[in-house]
Amino acid sequence: MADVVVEHGRVARTASARKRTGLHNALKRKSTVAFFLTLPLILLIALFVLYPALFSIHLATLNKSMQKFVGFGNFTFLFKRETFWMVVKQSCIFAVTAVFFKALIGFIVAHFVHNIPAKGQRKWRGMLLVPWVIPPAMSTLAWLWLFDPSYSAFNYTLSFFGIGPINWLGDAAWARFSVILVNVWYGAPFFLIMYLAALKSVPDQLYEAAAIDGANWWQKIWFITLPMMRNIIAITTLFSLIVTFANFDIVRILTSGGPLDQTQIFATYAFRVGIESNDIPLGASVSLFMVPILAVAAIFILRDVNKRGNES
Amino acid sequence: MSTIAIDKAGPTRKLGSMSRDRTWALRWSYFFLVLFAIFFLTPPLYMVITSLKSSAEISAATNPWWVFHPTLANYVELLTSSQFLRFFWNSTIVSLVVVLVTMLISIPAAFALARMKFWGSTTLATGVFLTYLVPDSLLFIPLFKMLALVQDITGITLLNRWYVLLFVYPTLTVPFCTWIMIGYFASIPKELDEAAIIDGASWLQTLLRIFIPVALPGLIAATIFAFTVSWAQFLYPLVFTTSIDQLVLPVGITTTLIKGDVFNWGQIMTGALLGAAPPLIIYAFLMDYYIAGLTAGATKG
Numbered sequence: 046m047a048d049v050v051v052e053h054g055r056v057a058r059t060a061s062a063r064k065r066t067g068l069h070n071a072l073k074r075k076s077t078v079a080f081f082l083t084l085p086l087i088l089l090i091a092l093f094v095l096y097p098a099l100f101s102i103h104l105a106t107l108n109k110s111m112q113k114f115v116g117f118g119n120f121t122f123l124f125k126r127e128t129f130w131m132v133v134k135q136s137c138i139f140a141v142t143a144v145f146f147k148a149l150i151g152f153i154v155a156h157f158v159h160n161i162p163a164k165g166q167r168k169w170r171g172m173l174l175v176p177w178v179i180p181p182a183m184s185t186l187a188w189l190w191l192f193d194p195s196y197s198a199f200n201y202t203l204s205f206f207g208i209g210p211i212n213w214l215g216d217a218a219w220a221r222f223s224v225i226l227v228n229v230w231y232g233a234p235f236f237l238i239m240y241l242a243a244l245k246s247v248p249d250q251l252y253e254a255a256a257i258d259g260a261n262w263w264q265k266i267w268f269i270t271l272p273m274m275r276n277i278i279a280i281t282t283l284f285s286l287i288v289t290f291a292n293f294d295i296v297r298i299l300t301s302g303g304p305l306d307q308t309q310i311f312a313t314y315a316f317r318v319g320i321e322s323n324d325i326p327l328g329a330s331v332s333l334f335m336v337p338i339l340a341v342a343a344i345f346i347l348r349d350v351n352k353r354g355n356e357s
Numbered sequence: 358m359s360t361i362a363i364d365k366a367g368p369t370r371k372l373g374s375m376s377r378d379r380t381w382a383l384r385w386s387y388f389f390l391v392l393f394a395i396f397f398l399t400p401p402l403y404m405v406i407t408s409l410k411s412s413a414e415i416s417a418a419t420n421p422w423w424v425f426h427p428t429l430a431n432y433v434e435l436l437t438s439s440q441f442l443r444f445f446w447n448s449t450i451v452s453l454v455v456v457l458v459t460m461l462i463s464i465p466a467a468f469a470l471a472r473m474k475f476w477g478s479t480t481l482a483t484g485v486f487l488t489y490l491v492p493d494s495l496l497f498i499p500l501f502k503m504l505a506l507v508q509d510i511t512g513i514t515l516l517n518r519w520y521v522l523l524f525v526y527p528t529l530t531v532p533f534c535t536w537i538m539i540g541y542f543a544s545i546p547k548e549l550d551e552a553a554i555i556d557g558a559s560w561l562q563t564l565l566r567i568f569i570p571v572a573l574p575g576l577i578a579a580t581i582f583a584f585t586v587s588w589a590q591f592l593y594p595l596v597f598t599t600s601i602d603q604l605v606l607p608v609g610i611t612t613t614l615i616k617g618d619v620f621n622w623g624q625i626m627t628g629a630l631l632g633a634a635p636p637l638i639i640y641a642f643l644m645d646y647y648i649a650g651l652t653a654g655a656t657k658g
Contacts, residue, residue, distance in 0.1 A: 190625070
């Protein structure tokens with residue numbers, strides 16, 4: 046608007062000509078500027094994400110020495126391996142159980158933090174978020190030491206209750222339990238923070254109205270808290286599902302997949318096959334199996350995020 | 358005063374029971390919070406306890422939860438070991454450069470995506486978000502092969518060099534930082550930059566003088582995120598670097614301090630604690646920005 050007013054007083058012919066080219070230039074310049082501003086981002090994504098993703102599909106169709114095209118050979122090979130099916134099963138158990146307990150603990154602890162006077166909440170929140178801040182590779186080392194077979198601090202403590210020494214990482218069932226426990230420990234604070242933020246956004250009037258109607262605490266959670274937090278619960282859970290499903294650090298450091306590949310999940314198995322055993326195509330095939338599950342979760346997240354965007 | 362008045366007017370027993378309920382709810386909350394705090398803080402505290410012990414005390418198998426002869430020997434040993442300092446230095450330089458690169462890429466891109474509607478801008482924004490969801494464990498094998506091929510073709514050594522991490526880490530940090538910066542930039546009122554454009558400011562001036570100062574909290578949150586992600590990354594350096602002088606902290610500690618079957622736990626815990634220190638210190642001072650960044654990822658849309 047301002048432009049038009051300023052240019053109005055000038056000689057009509059030159060003004061219109063100048064305006065057209067000026068507008069044209071500005072338009073051209075704006076899109077050119079936008080292009081150059083986003084160019085590094087586009088290059089980064091294309092070169093280091095998109096290209097490797099497609100390259101991985103190509104790699105998966107080669108033989109071990111990467112000279113011959115074998116089609117689906119790597120996949121059919123994997124399907125015949127018992128270890129691979131164990132990996133699939135363990136990955137699913139690991140991701141679903143860990144995410145469930147992370148969400149549950151996060152939800153419960155968020156309520157406790159929300160319950161106490163606002164003055165102390167910051168302090169508690171600060172303390173409870175520490176596991177999320179420590180690099181997982183570092184904190185898993187602490188867990189490895191807590192689980193240590195001969196000097197285990199856990200077994201030392203349990204011995205006072207008369208519970209015999211537990212082989213935390215050597216016994217398959219306990220090893221599975223341990224990797225999930227560490228993952229829950231690491232990821233629960235993330236849920237706690239998200240749920241706490243969501244709890245704070247639920248208007249108090251709803252609870253007051255429910256209290257007047259005589260609702261008990263369970264009804265308040267079921268009919269007010271959960272519906273109000275539904276979207277954030279969905280996004281957080283799906284997001285955590287992706288991260289947990291693709292987890293590498295914790296299992297690698299804690300058990301390296303052992304005992305006898307019993308705790309191996311997709312990421313660690315792909316590392317074992319692709320990097321340690323030097324069979325890059327087979328490793329690429331293993332990691333490609335993560336794609337369908339990740340894609341489904343990603344689509345749902347995207348839908349929810351867009352929905353949130355439209356609501357606000 | 359008012360409570361007394363209400364007490365007299367209303368049924369006293371009911372109100373008393375409600376406030377008693379409230380007190381008990383509070384007590385239970387504190388009780389469970391203490392339990393969960395113990396669960397959450399045991400590993401870090403155990404790191405501190407072990408780091409203060411000598412190897413003699415650790416192998417004596419006394420009470421693992423208590424330090425009988427505290428010593429700083431582990432700290433002295435690690436902080437004077439050129440190998441450990443090398444890991445620390447590699448981690449520092451990689452993280453700082455990656456933060457810088459991330460900001461240089463994501464701020465302009467977020468600015469363009471938030472303010473300039475151009476062909477494909479919504480698709481690109483969605484693409485950025487999807488890239489954020491691509492995990493490192495999906496791409497490490499093709500990236501490894503890709504870098505090997507580039508190395509063969511150009512003759513530039515890429516594998517087993519710390520600087521290769523400068524290329525791959527931004528794939529993990531840039532999408533998220535761009536995404537939350539789009540959110541912060543989009544929340545700035547349009548009138549602000551329109552006024553600047555009318556006053557004759559260029560795009561660059563609007564970005565530097567208006568967008569960056571106004572969205573500074575978001576910028577700090579993004580910077581913290583980029584730093585902590587680069588500092589904590591474990592898989593990429595494990596795959597791409599092997600020589601001891603090229604390792605970053607997480608890989609260095611897990612591979613060199615564990616010698617065969619001999620675990621020098623005092624030193625491992627000290628190393629892990631020192632490795633966890635920079636993110637923890639940042640967190641201690643900038644907790645609110647840290648949490649803002651954490652929640653912005655899924656809530657800003």
